[in-house]
Amino acid sequence: MRPFRFGVQYSNAADGAAWRERARQLEDLGYSTMFIPDHFGDEWGPLVALTVAAEATRQLKVGSLVLDNDYRHPLVLAKELATLDLVSEGRLEVGLGAGWLRTDYDQAGLAYDAPAKRVSRLEESVQLLRRLWTGETVSFSGEHYELSGATCLPKPHTPGGPQLLIGGGSRRVLRLAVEQADIIGVNPRLASGAIDAESIASTTPAAYTERIGWIKEAAGGRFGDLELQSLVFVAQIGRPKAVVAEEMAALMGYPAADVAASSTVLVGTEDEVVETLLERREEMGLSYWVLHGADVDAFAPVVARLAGA
Numbered sequence: 249m250r251p252f253r254f255g256v257q258y259s260n261a262a263d264g265a266a267w268r269e270r271a272r273q274l275e276d277l278g279y280s281t282m283f284i285p286d287h288f289g290d291e292w293g294p295l296v297a298l299t300v301a302a303e304a305t306r307q308l309k310v311g312s313l314v315l316d317n318d319y320r321h322p323l324v325l326a327k328e329l330a331t332l333d334l335v336s337e338g339r340l341e342v343g344l345g346a347g348w349l350r351t352d353y354d355q356a357g358l359a360y361d362a363p364a365k366r367v368s369r370l371e372e373s374v375q376l377l378r379r380l381w382t383g384e385t386v387s388f389s390g391e392h393y394e395l396s397g398a399t400c401l402p403k404p405h406t407p408g409g410p411q412l413l414i415g416g417g418s419r420r421v422l423r424l425a426v427e428q429a430d431i432i433g434v435n436p437r438l439a440s441g442a443i444d445a446e447s448i449a450s451t452t453p454a455a456y457t458e459r460i461g462w463i464k465e466a467a468g469g470r471f472g473d474l475e476l477q478s479l480v481f482v483a484q485i486g487r488p489k490a491v492v493a494e495e496m497a498a499l500m501g502y503p504a505a506d507v508a509a510s511s512t513v514l515v516g517t518e519d520e521v522v523e524t525l526l527e528r529r530e531e532m533g534l535s536y537w538v539l540h541g542a543d544v545d546a547f548a549p550v551v552a553r554l555a556g557a
Contacts, residue, residue: 249529249535250474251556251557252554253555254279255279255311256274256279256543257313257539259284260292268300271308274308275308279544279551279555280308280536281308282308282309283341286314287351288351289351295329298332302339303335308339310340311342312344313413313479314415314433315342316349318361318366319356325377329377330404338406340406341411341430341431342410342413344373345370350441363418367418367421368391368392372391374412376395380400385398385399413430413477414428417438418437422459426470431475431536434456434511436450437455451500451510453509454506456511463476476533476534477534478528478534483515484516485549486546521550
C-alpha cells in the first residue's frame with residue numbers, strides 16, 4: 249500500500265510574509281504538499297503563490313487543486329509549469345481539471361459548455377502537456393486545440409514533466425486519471441456548477457465506493473500502484489465521532505452513520521482518526537489526504553503518526 253501523505257489547501261494570506269510562514273509551518277509539521285485552488289474569487293494567483301511557497305521551503309511540495317483547463321491554453325501552461333518545476337527542483341504537483349464553478353465562467357465571459365465538452369478539452373490538453381514536457385516538437389490538430397511545431401522550453405526538472413493530478417466524480421474523468429495521472433483525486437460530483445445539495449449528496453460512502461470501483465475497473469492489475477487522494481471537507485479532532493456526525497447529519501442531508509463514514513469527513517479522537525485512515529487505505533486505497541488551512545494545527549498529531557507510514 250502507498251504510504252500516507254497529507255496536504256493542505258490555502259487560498260490566500262494576509263501578505264507575502266504570512267504566506268511564506270504558512271509554507272514553512274507545513275514543512276516543519278511534516279505535511280507533504282501546499283495546495284491552492286484556481287478561481288476568480290478571493291484566491292491568490294496560483295502559479296505565483298506556488299512559486300513563492302517553493303522558494304520559502306526546501307522539501308515541501310507545492311500544487312494546484314486544481315487549475316481550470318478552460319482558461320489555460322496547454323502550450324502556455326506547459327511552459328509556465330515546466331518553469332515552476334525547474335525552479336522548485338521537481339517539487340511541483342500539477343492538479344488540472346475540466347472546470348466546474350459556474351461563477352468563474354460568468355466573471356470571465358466564457359461559455360459554460362456541457363461537461364462532456366469540457367472533459368473532451370481536458371483530454372486533449374493533458375495529451376499535449378505530456379508530449380510537450382518530453383521535449384517533443386508538437387504539431388497537433390484536434391477538436392479543441394491546434395499546435396504547429398510547438399516546443400516547451402525550459403525543460404522541466406522532472407523527466408517527462410511534473411507529477412499530474414486529475415480528480416473527478418464521473419466515470420469518464422476517473423478513467424482519464426487512471427490513464428494519464430500520477431495522482432487520482434476521488435471527488436464529489438460537481439456537474440451543477442456549485443456546491444449544493446446535489447454535490448453534497450455525492451459524498452456518501454456508497455458514492456465513493458462506486459468511484460473506487462470505476463478506478464479499479466479502469467486500472468485492472470495496476471490499482472495497487474495508484475496514489476489516490478481525497479479532499480477533506482470536515483476535520484475535527486478531539487470530539488467524539490458520534491456527536492460530530494449527528495451535528496453534521498442535518499447539514500449534509502444524510503444519516504449520521506454515513507456522515508461518519510464519508511471520505512470527506514475525518515472526526516473523532518486522535519486514535520479514532522488514525523484508525524479511520526488506516527481502514528480507508530486498506531478498504532479503498534486512499535492514502536493522500538488534503539485538509540483546509542484551518543485544520544493544520546489540530547491535525548498535526550495525526551500527521552506525525554502516519555506521514556510516510
